[in-house]
Amino acid sequence: MIDVFIALLLAHVVADFLAQPDAMIRRKTEPAILLLHIAMVCVLSWIALGGNWELALWVAAAHLVIDAIKTWALPENWRDSLPAFMGDQIAHFATLAAAAFLMPDAVSTGIWADHIADLRSPAILISGAIVSVWAGGYAVGLLMKPYTDQFSNDDPGPSLEGLENAGRMIGKLERGLIFLFLCVGETTATGFLIAAKSVLRFDTASKGQKAGEYVIIGTLASFGWGLASGYATLSLLEIAAASP
Structure with missing residues (x-):
């Protein structure tokens, strides 16, 4: 059952965060x-399961219902809010767990039967990295959207101008590094990463209370997501x- 869940999880995160x-x-x-x-969900699930069309179609149908509710209901x-995103993903994960329970x-x-033991860990690590880096970027972006809008609407206000999409890339890199540190057992290195970012972001934070609070919220949210996804992957x- 755990192998079915891992396969479907990998297909889901690739479909939702890399192929979308x-x-x-x-x-x-x-x-x-x-x-x-x-x-895409159906085809990727079929590949991950090793050729089981029945379960891939069931998962795709459940995915359609969940996405349709979020999109039109x-x-x-x-x-485009963080609660809607989290509720959507929780519902998807629940359907994956149900699918694994129904067809363990x-x-x-499938065609991966002889390689299950070798594929488990890579599939989990890849899924965890995608959730940490890409899903984390989307979640943190939704959390920060109301605060970002304040900067664009305030006149005058503190400027957060910088390189285009640089903030997104910084967030991906920091969550990727946190995920890597946790996976290799170097948990103390995350503290040095926080300190390094604090020094590098000091100039932005010093521009005013709003800028400082914006940087703190974004940093803590990004680091928190990285830590949570990393420990979930290890679990x-x-x-x-x-599992046998």
């Missing part, structure tokens, strides 16, 4: 775009190692 660019997310209210995303101002032998009867590795 911002342009597709913005146009998801268009039925054709939503169906294209669901097709929620008020427009709630769709889906992977063991899943332990569960997989204890």
